[in-house]
Amino acid sequence: MVKPVPPRSKEARLPEAIEFGRRVRAIREEKGWTLEQFAEVAKMNELQIGHIERGASDPKLSTILKLSRALNVRPAELLRPFR
Secondary structure, rough: OOOOOOOOOHEEEEEEEHHHHHHHHHHHHOOOOHHHHHHHOOOOHHHHHHHHHOOOOOOOOOHHHHHHHHHHHHHHHHHHOOO
């Protein structure tokens, strides 16, 4: 089991992390997945994904790759600006 990553305070959140999290959440919701379903497919902790989706943590490259595989998108799709 993956250890949960402690969230950043709201003041410390990076705009890029917030945008990345919005992108992950938008694609997950387009697929109709709950956070629990996504966590199962990604083989990750729900809390960790929740932190990422809220922009409260900066995911490592290995995590970005895991998320992109689970969502069946290229990593670049997750890293592009949210519109």
